[in-house]
Amino acid sequence: MFRIGELAKAAGISERTIDYYTKLGLITPEKRTLKNYRLYSTETLTTLERINQMKQEKYTLEEIKDRLERWKSVAEDPEVTDKLSQLEIQIQRLEREVNEISPLLEGLKPNQARAALTNILPKGAACIESLQILLSHFTPPM
Template sequence: MKKFKIGELAELAGVSRRTIDYYTNLGLLKPERAESGYRYYTEDCLLLLKLIESMKNQRLTLDEIKGRIGDLTSNLQGVIGKPHGLDLQFLKQQFKLLENQMAELQPLVNNIESGQGVVATRVVLMRSMTLMQSLILYLSEVTPYL
């Protein structure tokens, strides 16, 4: 797995080194330490950083983001111990949840004024993107165990 120094990670993710330091201090990112003391960030950290930035763009607070990442991590830890690593039932449940949310919201979107419909559609899309990004992160974590 490729490892990045903080400057490389910052450039790839489009954030500042200071932001990465801040997230690391909050416990959102967990770098590996080399014998020399340098911090190295894995590709998983890059994916997680992009997920964090996406959630921030959806106006989630860092506490909310930390909670969602914690929930995702808890689900991952439960899945990794399974015989084949990948819990397809978990993925099916997440996709079904997304489908149900979209089905519930569609009539509401159809019955509101066009300007409000655009706003509602954007909110639904942002939530859907968060779920999809979480699933991508989930898959990237469990795939090595297959």
């Protein structure tokens, strides 16, 4: 369990930020000491790391709160919610990068575009297959 100063140091953010996130409901203390100090769990540290990643991806704090609540409602296991939110961040990053590179690819000569596609295709196919496997676990058979 972390006190607020210890949590701030471990997360690399200020105590004021911890207070602010607590007031917004992004994080919650696990319990309080007899002297009324807030104590935070290691899962809170993981949540702070997730918040930082989403902020770097330009999510607003309201969007971050919505996503955290959505993932918490999906699974109680912090490891599962962490992996799912990481996947969501990576998918959004990939979408943004595809949108950025599309105009550049259109300007390539046909043999250059073919070479670029040849380099990307195996990894892209593996990624698509991985997503299909993941989705098959949650999609009822038809």
